[in-house]
């Protein structure tokens with residue numbers, strides 16, 4: 001099973017940002033070191049979260065502000081990382097990809113992280129979305145070793 | 154002078170894995186066409202068959218979305234950078 005590993009800092013930043021952006025859906029980009037080409041994902045260790053404005057300004061839809069994405073993309077290039085995927089919140093529903101999420105998924109090699117805020121405790125889940133097929137992946141928080149821990153300092 | 158074009162990960166597979174390629178032309182449209190001629194795998198992924206920018210693609214000239222400039226007719230100068238990014242949206 002594919003696994004996405006995330007530093008506890010990134011996890012905390014994502015959850016805090018999703019709560020801060022209520023009542024709107026929150027979104028942002030996830031970055032980390034690249035794995036070799038030809039694998040199922042660009043990378044599987046998330047060490048940086050780039051919060052983005054929701055250009056849709058909605059509680060039901062999100063659009064990552066393209067300029068925020070552009071800035072994140074430039075920053076990862078400078079830092080030798082890659083964009084691993086996208087994060088967004090579901091303010092009222094379970095953290096499972098909606099039909100729109102599945103239909104508009106831009107990249108089959110991304111991790112799609114969804115934070116569900118419909119229950120008292122936020123819950124985070126991650127998926128692959130390939131040609132309309134959703135596969136849930138294992139999410140491991142705080143499991144990075146020393147190498148990645150240095151990257152986020 | 155060729156202009157630098159930054160590619161999103163999903164298009165790099167069509168450009169021998171490169172994150173940046175070059176294209177020649179005086180407008181964004183001409184430069185993208187030149188790039189597609191060099192990397193035919195990108196054909197139809199950025200500009201549609203009727204010659205307009207694909208709905209789910211954003212193209213930036215430096216820090217400006219070309220939809221707010223003159224779209225594919227936006228003129229390009231030496232030293233400019235074009236960035237292509239997928240639209241990232243959902244519900």
Ligand SMILES: [Zn+2]
Nearest residue numbers: 098101243244
């Ligand atoms: Zn969603």
